[in-house]
Amino acid sequence: MSRPPTPRAIARAETLGRIKSLALAQLADSGATTISLRAIARDLGIVSSAIYRYYGSRDELLTALIVDAYEDLAAAVESATDHPRRGARRRFVDGCRALRDWARSEPHRWALVYGSAIPGYVAPQDTVAPAARVVRALCGPVVGHVTPPGPAPRGRLGSQLEATAAALDLAVDPSAMLLLTGAFGRLVGLLTLELNGHFVGGLDPADELWLALVEREADALGL
Structure with missing residues (x-):
């Protein structure tokens, strides 16, 4: 039976959460390059040296924010696609919708990763x-x-695609991995264009554009 967390552990977890929240506020305000541990310490009301008890450097804090962003995004997509009774195409479209919904609700965290x-x-x-x-x-x-x-692609590309599929734990051959890589890259690129305002005045709102291109990706995948 595990022991309940100590008051010290609870206090540390709360402080780590506050540090991340303040860092995310800086991220939203002026981007990742301006995240400052000293400024966060000032907002917390502690001496600047004390914050290094929680994060040893700005890069360590950035890594924590990046990991959190990936994990939150993955959880959102998993929740949307975790319906085995639905067909593969429907699950892919649902996952793409969740990807966009998360990116639009968390644009600065999307930009971070x-x-x-x-x-x-x-x-x-x-x-x-x-x-x-x-x-x-x-x-x-x-x-x-x-x-x-x-x-199937051969040579160096074939080997790279095999290694990528293995690293992702996807049981696909190099040909399928090439298609999936292209689809994911295009979806990320499209979302990045949208979030950076490149469709304003023409394709904004991009709801129909997104759905049309997702359907095209599903076609290209043979779903």
Whole structure:
């Protein structure tokens, strides 16, 4: 039987949560490059050195925010696709809808994980599994239903696609992995364009555009 958390552990968890909340406020206000542990310490009312008891550096805090974002996004997509009785195409469309809904409700967190690289920040291995979970959440339900139109890629690309499928724990061949990679990349790109305002004055709101292109991706996958 596990012991209940101590008051000290509870207080630490609460402080970690407050630090993340303040960091997310900075992220929304002026972007990831301006996140400052000193400013967060000031808002918490503690000396700047005390915050390093919780996060050893700005990069460590960024990593925590990135992991949280991936995990939250993956959970949203998983919830939308966790309906085995629905067909593969329906589950794919539902997953794409959840992807967009999350991105539109959390644009700054979306930019944190799929936007421009943060100068000076190198993502550690800790971010790989959460990032893979997002891809697996969207692509997993269609495994076994993807219909590649041609022969499997060979050579270096074939080996890379095999390794990627293995890392994502997707039981697909290189041809199917190529299709899924292209679909995911185009969906992320489309959402990024929308969130950055590139459709304003023409294709905004982009609801119909998104659905039409998702349906086209489903067609391309052979669903």
